[in-house]
Amino acid sequence: MKKQTFDVAIVGGGIAGLSFAYTAAENGHRVIIFEKDSQASGASIRNFGLIWPIGQPAGPRFELAMKSREIWTQLSRKAGFWISQNGSLFVASAEDEMQVLKEYHGQFGFNTKILSPSQVSDISGQVHTEKIRGALFSSVEMTVNPPEAILAITNYLKNLKNVAIKTGEMVLEAGNGMIRTSSGSWKADRIIICSGSVTHALYSDVLKQSAMTVCKLQMMKFKSLENTFTIGPTICGGLTLQHYESFKGCPSIDQLRKRILKDLPEYVRYGVHVLVAQNNHSEFIIGDSHEYGEAIDPFNNADINNLILTYLEKYFPIKKLALTKSWHGIYLKNPGHTEFVYRADPSTFLITGFGGGGMTLAPAFAEQFLSSL
Ligand SMILES: Cc1cc2nc3c(=O)[nH]c(=O)nc-3n(C[C@H](O)[C@H](O)[C@H](O)COP(=O)(O)OP(=O)(O)OC[C@H]3O[C@@H](n4cnc5c(N)ncnc54)[C@H](O)[C@@H]3O)c2cc1C
Structure with a gap:
């Protein structure tokens, strides 16, 4: 990839960031992902690995979990990681x-x-x-091995022609079409920040003032x-x-x-x-x-x-x-909600607060959110 300009820039290589990156890449967009560590290090590699529709109330949330289940199945086939439909x-x-x-x-x-x-x-x-x-x-519940699955999805995305991944790059500033790390700047038409529980780096005031x-x-x-x-x-x-x-x-x-x-x-x-x-x-x-x-x-x-x-x-x-x-x-x-979304400017979104359901909901949420823009 020669240009430093992308359609979508993602901050965070956990399941939320990867889900947005996957959907955007599938839609043909040029995507760049920034992860501050050498590989994802947050909740997405520390959990049980359960895709757990039964934890969601009947109705739209259960349906969203079932949609994620389909996406996980697709991803496991494409990225080649273990998934078990064990219930x-x-x-x-x-x-x-x-x-x-x-x-x-x-x-x-x-x-x-x-x-x-x-x-x-x-x-x-x-x-x-x-x-x-x-x-x-x-x-209907399924299980993945979180560290292996997250790494496999990252590697799968890295091998796509329209995706670039920058690991070991802490994003210091993100907004108004621009991403800045200590090693450079990138432009993107849309920025999605999925920084998980890291509250001190980006939009810390917003996070502190939220009900999260x-x-x-x-x-x-x-x-x-x-x-x-x-x-x-x-x-x-x-x-x-x-x-x-x-x-x-x-x-x-x-x-x-x-x-x-x-x-x-x-x-x-x-x-x-x-x-x-x-x-x-x-x-x-x-x-x-x-x-x-x-x-x-x-x-x-x-x-x-x-x-x-x-x-x-x-x-x-x-x-x-x-x-x-x-x-x-x-x-x-985010009490009473399954996620937290903050629109920092017309093209920048901070999306976190998936609580105990990020593996179950983030893949389908990302798809639904991007198609609503
Ligand atoms: C113990 C435990 C068990 C759980 N079990 C389940 C389960 O079985 N099923 C389920 O559905 N959910 C489960 N969850 C919830 C689920 O793990 C989370 O909801 C989900 O992983 C959140 O994903 P995320 O991508 O938002 O955050 P994270 O996984 O925390 O990812 C955020 C990433 O962003 C990076 N980052 C942050 N700031 C920056 C920056 N400025 N620049 C660059 N990179 C940055 C971080 O390094 C990190 O890798 C569990 C959670 C825990 C803690």
């Missing part, structure tokens, strides 16, 4: 959890089944079925101690029901919330819900917690990890696993 399993350890699952299935469960404990064994042989009341299985909150989430990775085993669908438990908006419409959810607050106050304090995903290397990704507020502790809290593992032990063979890594991720959440 999700919501395990109920108590009767009030089972009640919420039945209500969800009755009202919104287009792709779901209610399972007895013995039917759970057929789908996921590792769950301690003698300790559960049953489960809900949903067939910062959220820190702790995660762990395990390998099996002896023979590897597969879990089938991603597995979560009763705590997850109070986490996702999709279960808000269930008549018994408030009662379940009250019971959890009474019985498990520490879990509520740290916003813990417990999820186990498995990747293509038979590793188990287990998390997570949700701590809100500006004062992010750079160090992880061992108590939180213990809470997660203690909860999981009730229905999952955690003793068969050994911890290999632990980390945390940070995202911005």
Whole structure:
């Protein structure tokens, strides 16, 4: 590429930036992506890798998630990364959890089944079925291995004739058709800033004055101690029901919330819900917690990890696993919204605040947003 002028410039090489770049490139635009690190380093490589329609309320958001699912499938084929259509399993350890699952299935469960404990064994042989009341299985969730998928999409885009990628380039200024880094300037007809949770570099006043909150989430990775085993669908438990908006419409959810607050106050304090995903290397990704507020502790809290593992032990063979890594991720959440969009000037947009749903929503959101301009 000879010219330094582009149709679209993207700041940020996480899933949001890559999604905008992919759509713009597919539309035939000349695209340039700027990533401040040698490769994407934010929430997009630190998450479970779940494309998770069941977390979205029925209606337009669920449909958007289903559209993203199609885009992820396309991308995995083109960019050559692993994707598994493994579904999700919501395990109920108590009767009030089972009640919420039945209500969800009755009202919104287009792709779901209610399972007895013995039917759970057929789908996921590792769950301690003698300790559960049953489960809900949903067939549409998918899993990717985030660091590998993000790298593969980046490399795929890099090889397209109409895309350039600048890594190790922190954008210092972006607006009015111009991007500036410490090594030069570029012109673009349109600029999309997807800087994730980095709030100090671009439009920091806008971000600080917004209603957005910062959220820190702790995660762990395990390998099996002896023979590897597969879990089938991603597995979560009763705590997850109070986490996702999709279960808000269930008549018994408030009662379940009250019971959890009474019985498990520490879990509520740290916003813990417990999820186990498995990747293509038979590793188990287990998390997570949700701590809100500006004062992010750079160090992880061992108590939180213990809470997660203690909860999981009730229905999952955690003793068969050994911890290999632990980390945390940070995202911005825009309360009441699935993203945050700010138009800085007629051709510059700051788009962040995807909260806990960026992998699930950003690909389809980018497509919808660009086609609306
Ligand atoms: C622990 C955890 C688990 C999660 N699990 C899931 C899940 O399973 N499913 C799901 O749908 N969502 C999940 N999420 C949410 C999802 O990961 C995020 O919503 C999504 O990754 C946000 O993507 P992004 O591109 O906006 O931000 P990021 O991934 O943070 O990317 C922003 C990028 O911009 C770069 N950047 C910032 N400023 C500049 C600058 N000035 N110049 C150049 N580059 C810059 C950064 O280096 C970074 O690479 C999870 C999040 C976390 C933290």
